[in-house]
Amino acid sequence: MTRILAALAAGALFGAGLVLSGMANPAKVLAFLDVAGDWDPSLAFVMGGAIPVAAIGFALGRRRGAPLCAEGFATPPRGLVDARLIGGAVLFGLGWGLAGFCPGPALAALGFGGWQPWLFVAAMLAGMGLFRLLPEQAR
Amino acid sequence: MTSFTPFASLAGGALIGAAAALLWLTLGRIAGISGILAGSIGSDRGWRIAFLVGLIGAPLAWAALAGAPALHVAAGPLTLVAAGLLVGFGTRLGSGCTSGHGVCGLARLSPRSIAATGIFMVTAAATVFLTRHVLGG
Numbered sequence: 001m002t003r004i005l006a007a008l009a010a011g012a013l014f015g016a017g018l019v020l021s022g023m024a025n026p027a028k029v030l031a032f033l034d035v036a037g038d039w040d041p042s043l044a045f046v047m048g049g050a051i052p053v054a055a056i057g058f059a060l061g062r063r064r065g066a067p068l069c070a071e072g073f074a075t076p077p078r079g080l081v082d083a084r085l086i087g088g089a090v091l092f093g094l095g096w097g098l099a100g101f102c103p104g105p106a107l108a109a110l111g112f113g114g115w116q117p118w119l120f121v122a123a124m125l126a127g128m129g130l131f132r133l134l135p136e137q138a139r
Numbered sequence: 140m141t142s143f144t145p146f147a148s149l150a151g152g153a154l155i156g157a158a159a160a161l162l163w164l165t166l167g168r169i170a171g172i173s174g175i176l177a178g179s180i181g182s183d184r185g186w187r188i189a190f191l192v193g194l195i196g197a198p199l200a201w202a203a204l205a206g207a208p209a210l211h212v213a214a215g216p217l218t219l220v221a222a223g224l225l226v227g228f229g230t231r232l233g234s235g236c237t238s239g240h241g242v243c244g245l246a247r248l249s250p251r252s253i254a255a256t257g258i259f260m261v262t263a264a265a266t267v268f269l270t271r272h273v274l275g276g
Contacts (some may be wrong), residue, residue: 006165007186011193012237014158014170017200019208021144021151027211028141033260033267040141042148047241049152051160052245055161057221059178067167074167076244081254089235089255093262095225098270103230103238104172106223107191109210111199111220116212120223127227128177 003069018108021046023108026100033097141209159243162190171239173230233259 031040032040159170244252
């Protein structure tokens, strides 16, 4: 139960942060990416607010050694920068630049953003499903 | 054309960072939205579904209490479908998105995440440049 409440609180904080920061609005994201147009640098400030606070959390985690409600930290593998990572980042960047939605903001906008985030999220789930259909060795 | 909002964006960013810190310190999990979404139909899905309920529910409560936040989607239905397919497939292939790589990965100084974030930022900016200034406009 504590795990569920902690995850619910983290998700709610994340969603509130996306709305407050303006990042749930694709127009604002595209205005950041449009460096040759009427540039809106706000997204850089979102990263500037998020990264140091998250870094404090990761530093506290290193000091504690284990999380409060789980056996250990699910640390992502420190592998190499491979073709899969590069290809995935390129495809994601293409899609992000086309519509201005990335996964978090699209989900956060489901409750108030009209039909567009729903269509985007449906297509995003289909894209995730397509990836699942790939044979194991191709993933 | 949106206006520059340094204070709201910095404060919103701090909330996102606090969410990532909370999830790491309680469950030991990375707050990567694409990964959490993809894992929400697998085993150990309880906490993932709870996170997604919060992620969708907080903005919904915000809209009910304070009015719907500004949102403008310029993309038409076909573009939204193409963009969604690319984002869904690309984030699985590349093991993360703006949250997992861009916030958590950079905060952890992960070389893979630094590379991924640089690549998707540059690709997205190039896509906007092409669609707005070369092909469209």
